[in-house]
Amino acid sequence: GSKSVTFVTEVVTSEGWTDATTGRFDLPWTTVVGYNPDGWQAAALQWYRPFTFTCEWGNKSLQSRNIPQWLLDKDLWIRSKGVTDTVMAAINKTIDFFGEGIGVHTYYWHNYPYDTHYPDYFPAKPEFEGMISTIQKRKCHAVPYINGRLWDPAADSYTALNGASASCRKADGTLYTEIYPTSKVLNTVTCPASSLWHKIIIGLVDKIQNELHTNGVYIDQIAAAAPQPCFAKNHGHAAGGGDFWYKSYKALIDSIRGNHLRKDNIVFSEENSECYIPLFDMLLTVNTPHANCSIVPLFPTVYSDRVITCAYTYTPTADVTKGEFRYQNMQCFLYGSQLGWVDPTLLMRDEAKTEATFLRTLMELRKKQHDIFIEGRYIREFVPGGDNPQIDVPTFGKNHVVMGSEWQSKDGQRVWYVVNMDTQAHEVILPSGKSLKMKPLSGKRINL
Structure with missing residues (x-):
């Protein structure tokens, strides 16, 4: 077979890359390709991780970023949808079961259906303020959803404020539009450089x-x-591509942090595009594709000591009892992320008792791992040998029921974590050759 590889990257240029005086065009970066015959992890550790410490998104420690202590202490999030007695009952039941300190990420609190009429969220549903208060009285934290990018042309504000003037424009002057499956409503993509958009998002915050x-x-x-x-x-x-997108969002979030975010409050976003790491207190990592591919721990391998993440992939929206949810939270724990991000109305069903108990077990174990997971380094993933069967996990395919990871604390303490997602006990073989008996639905820390 061929031993050559063709690597192509395509970008839309910016008019700002051409000097207005001389007409000279310069590409404002260099490209370096690193290859390691030992695989992606060796390449990431040898080439990419060291590079990230030279970047503005990778050169800040967690300690330097004034992240509220309550977020550093957080181990579990739930994702509530709606403002009803049923939803509030499920939240209360979840707090009863897991204890105080839960984070509640609240959706469907606004005046219009989800993914419609953005950014016209207010007035909030009448019971929402009371829901927030109840959650906080129970010594938990509540953070609501807004969208930082879409403006619905059907929104009253789009007409009243000339939202079209803030919309991102293609080269032919037309709008970028997107339709999402929940709402099937056409939304426009807003340019983050728009001063009008900054004013709107800051006003919402x-x-x-x-x-x-x-x-x-x-x-x-x-x-x-x-x-x-x-x-x-x-x-x-400058028209075209370039770094204006990131810089504009950075200016917006910097302004929110510097002048609008209340003491001990947080701001976070979905997914983990690396340039945004220091802008947000936490990144919600749920969009990872997993059909017809295998997830590898590239992001924690590179950034685990400089970021707080929550979740692993989207949790099931109808039934958490099929094995998928347990697999997700096993991997979520091993990757060092804060757990859960699950709909409490699903988690607190009687038939989901096994899943809720497993999640609570991992949460209790995670509470004792902050010396590792905060500013510690994810070293590698490992699959224990011995009695470690593979099962068909819905939407994830064939996977082992017992998985492990190696970490190192900022003080140099190396540990192994091993989690058994199965309802059966398994005696597995560790990388050291020693055997380890894993109880059903359990996790262990092993100091090295």
Whole structure:
């Protein structure tokens, strides 16, 4: 077979890369390709991880970022949908079962259906402020959802504020539009450089904190959705591609942090585009594809000591009892992420008792691992040998029921973690050759 590889990367250029005086075009970066015959992990450790410490997104420690202590202490999140007695009952039941300190990520709290009429979230549903208060009285934290990128042209504000003037524009002047499966409503992509958009998002952050008394704000899509080239002439950036997208969001989040985010409140976003790491207190990592591919721990291998993450992939939306949820939280724990991010109305069903108990077991174990998971380094994944069968995990395919990971604390303490997601006990063989008896639905720390 061929021993050659063709590597191609395509980018839309920025007019700012051409010197207006000389007409000279310069690409504002160099490209280096590193190869290691030992595989992706060796290449990441030899080439990429050291490089990230030279970047503005990778050169900041967690300690330097003033992340609220309650978030550092967090081990479990739930994702509530709606403001009803049923939802509140499920939240209370979850707190009863898991104890105080849970994070509640609240959706469907706004005036219009999900993924419609953005950014016209207010007025909030009448019971929502009371829901927030109840959660906080039970010594938990509540952070509501907004979208930081989409503007629905059907929203009243789009007409009243001339939202079209803030919309991202293709080269031919037309809009970028997106339709999401929940709502099937057409949304426009807003340019993050728009001063109007900054004013709107900042106004929402203020209103959510001041009127609803939340523990911060979740701003969706910023660290998830791809940037678009923008050719609008009125947004204050050079036309085309370039770094204006990141820099504009950075300016927005810096302004929120510096002037609007209340003490001990957080701001976080979905997904883990690496340039946004220091902008947000936490990154919600749930969009990872897993059909017809295998997930590898590249992100924790590179960034585990400089980021807080939550979740692993999207949790089931109808039934958590099929094995998928247990697999997700096993891997979530081993990767060092904060657990859960699950709908409490599903988790607290009687038939999901096994899943809830397993999640509580991992949460209790994780509570004792902050010396490792905060500023510690994820070293590698391993699959224990011995009695470690593979099962067909829904949407994930064939996977072992017992998995492990190696970590090292910032003080140099090396540990192995081993988790058994199965309802059966298994005696497995560790990388050292020693055997280990794993109880059903259990996890262990082994100091090296």
